[in-house]
Amino acid sequence: MAVNPQAMRSLLKVYFIMGSTNCCQNPENVLQAAIKGGITLFQFREKGAGCLYGKEKESLAKKLQAICKQSNIPFIVNDDIELAVKINADGVHIGQDDEAADVVRRKIGSKILGVSVHSMQEAETAIRQGADYIGIGPIYPTSTKADAKAVQGLTFLTELRSADIQIPVVGIGGITSENASPLIEAGADGVSVISAISQADSPEKAAAKLYDAVNRIMRNA
Numbered sequence: 001m002a003v004n005p006q007a008m009r010s011l012l013k014v015y016f017i018m019g020s021t022n023c024c025q026n027p028e029n030v031l032q033a034a035i036k037g038g039i040t041l042f043q044f045r046e047k048g049a050g051c052l053y054g055k056e057k058e059s060l061a062k063k064l065q066a067i068c069k070q071s072n073i074p075f076i077v078n079d080d081i082e083l084a085v086k087i088n089a090d091g092v093h094i095g096q097d098d099e100a101a102d103v104v105r106r107k108i109g110s111k112i113l114g115v116s117v118h119s120m121q122e123a124e125t126a127i128r129q130g131a132d133y134i135g136i137g138p139i140y141p142t143s144t145k146a147d148a149k150a151v152q153g154l155t156f157l158t159e160l161r162s163a164d165i166q167i168p169v170v171g172i173g174g175i176t177s178e179n180a181s182p183l184i185e186a187g188a189d190g191v192s193v194i195s196a197i198s199q200a201d202s203p204e205k206a207a208a209k210l211y212d213a214v215n216r217i218m219r220n221a
């Protein structure tokens, strides 16, 4: 753990993830609007058919990183540790098929380290190896991630919290402002979304609705 857990929980509230293939509009404009709407954390996930590579990927990453910096929103890079270190990102997110968390922790020092987990064992390993937060999902059906695992609903989240695992947790997969509340009520510290914001007519309004939905539940908890 390199980031204060309470600070990490606040950052996870509305965690926007995007790459160039997720956007109908210009990614920079979408990110600007999402920040205006109230996202609390951003992840650059350049992946899937038609995604950018090499210099083009790095150039877009730097543009989005600069937009985040202007609003003090931490900039996280998915999968690509080398890029994250090269551009001095604020953290990285890795899955079970990426580099091991302990290896990545040694490469990134005290930056934010997020790990996708799908079982108690993977969660315990991620915690032992220094993850600052874990991502679980898909909570609901998703069309964004082609190789997503089976929809898990709130089952795994409930299992984690019942086992008194207190690491900051964010859910992902098909989440919208309409279905976010049960996730927070079940103990998630935030929601992670791609399409709900990146495909919205108004990314600003979509981000604001998510922010309100999450905070309304947290206030009443």
Ligand SMILES: Nc1nc(C(F)(F)F)ncc1COP(=O)(O)OP(=O)(O)O
Pocket (backbone or CB within 6 Å): 015, 017, 043, 045, 047, 078, 079, 093, 094, 095, 096, 097, 098, 114, 115, 116, 134, 135, 136, 145, 170, 171, 172, 192
């Ligand atoms: N990028 C992500 N961020 C999260 C977070 F927790 F941040 F919401 N959860 C899940 C993913 C999925 O990441 P991806 O690289 O597509 O898949 P894999 O897990 O197979 O590596």
Ligand SMILES: [Mg+2]
Pocket (backbone or CB within 6 Å): 078, 079, 093, 094, 095, 096, 098
């Ligand atoms: Mg990954």
